[in-house]
Amino acid sequence: MTATTAEDSREREDKAGRAARRPGSAVRNPNRKGRSPIFDAPTPHGLVLRYTALVVVLVISIGPMLWELSTSLKSKAEDVYTQNIQLLPHHPTLGNYGEVQNTIPVWHFALNSLTVAVINVTGNVIGATLAGYVLARLKFKGRKLLLAVFVSTLILPAEVTVISKFQMITSMGLGDSILGVCLPDMIAMVNVLLMRNAFLALPKEVEEAAIIDGANAVQRLRHVGLPAVKGVLSVISIFAFIGAWDDFLWPLLVLQSPNKLTLTVGLSYLNGQWSHDPRTIAAGTMMALLPILALFLLLQRYFFRGVAEGAIKG
Structure with missing residues (x-):
């Protein structure tokens, strides 16, 4: 009697499993x-x-x-x-946009912001790629400790380290310079961790095959690693560009010369003693938004691919 009951139960489970796998089946997966x-x-x-x-x-x-x-x-x-x-x-x-150009040198400020953004994107793409590959694929003493230090830096808010960064930049003689604005954020720790996770998701067999063929670390990075992480690189590029382009506090502290101001700091002059028109301020804001939209439209295919890769691999 017990054996018959067990067999009937298994038959019912098998039928339910076949019905759940059948296309268009109404049976729901209980798991x-x-x-x-x-x-x-x-x-x-x-x-x-x-x-x-x-x-x-x-x-x-x-x-x-x-x-x-x-x-x-x-x-x-x-x-x-x-x-x-x-x-x-x-x-x-469109007269408000012309008023922005008459009030401040908006194109000069935009060129300064573009310079900062390009340097930050280049530094993050190169630096985060190299650091992420080293932490993910190369074995050396202290790797776990170094990774823990990188992760611990993400706990501190950016405002806590502003004073120390400012003292470091001024002691290096980079105060009131574009390079002084770029240097602290040229390699963001969160981008290093993103690249590390992307490289960890690569199959080990592919890299082992490259090692057997005699490829060194640089060749493995170039021919095996980089082609597989293009989506993550586009995500890093967009985030680094937006972060550098929209940054206000750090350029405000570092830069003093009016001809070196970035666009976000320069737009603050639209709301000053001689100019206080919300239409002009809105026009300046839209002019600052256009490069970000252009970059996103240019890289949106790789951006969504990188987000999807991160969702699947994570």
């Missing part, structure tokens, strides 16, 4: 835990909740940018302080 019965349900109610959540996130993230764009296109005759929110300008104009 799929943590799934929401509302958002994951293919019902009209579930679809409404999904799109409602997407619309809320879209409004929160894109709403301020659209409002800045609308304000930058409004003419002097329109009231931007009214309580009745009007997203579309009644008399759109």
Whole structure:
């Protein structure tokens, strides 16, 4: 009697397993835990909740940018302080963008910011790649201790190390210079860890085959490692560019000469004693946003590939 019951139970489990593997089967896998019965349900109610959540996130993230764009296109005759929110300008104009150029040397500031961003991106791509590969693939004494030191630096907020970084830059004679702005962030620890994880995800058999063929560490990095981490490199490039382009506190502390100011610091002059127009400030903000959008559109394919690789490998 017991053997018959056990056989019947196994037969039922086998039938349930075959039905679950059959395409279009309505039998659900009992092992799929943590799934929401509302958002994951293919019902009209579930679809409404999904799109409602997407619309809320879209409004929160894109709403301020659209409002800045609308304000930058409004003419002097329109009231931007009214309580009745009007997203579309009644008399759109590009005159506010010309006013930004007449108030501050915006293109010179943008060139300074571009110089800082390019140096930071180059330093992070090269430095983080080399450091990540060393920590992931090369064996040496103290590797785990060095990795622990790198991870411990992420615990401290950036504001805690501002004074020490400023003292180091001034003692090196790099105060009031573009290089002094770039140097502390040329190799970010979080980028090193990203590259380390990317290199760790590579199959060991491929690198072992390259070692058998006589390839040294540099050749293995160039021909085996780099082709497999292009997506992560694009993610690092975008984040490094945005971080350098949008940084305000550190350039404000280091730079004193007006002709060396970056764009974010230079835009603060739009809200000063001689200029205080929210339309002009919004126009300057949109001009600072354009390079970031251009870079993202240029590298979006590699960016999403890198995010997907990180999600799968992590």
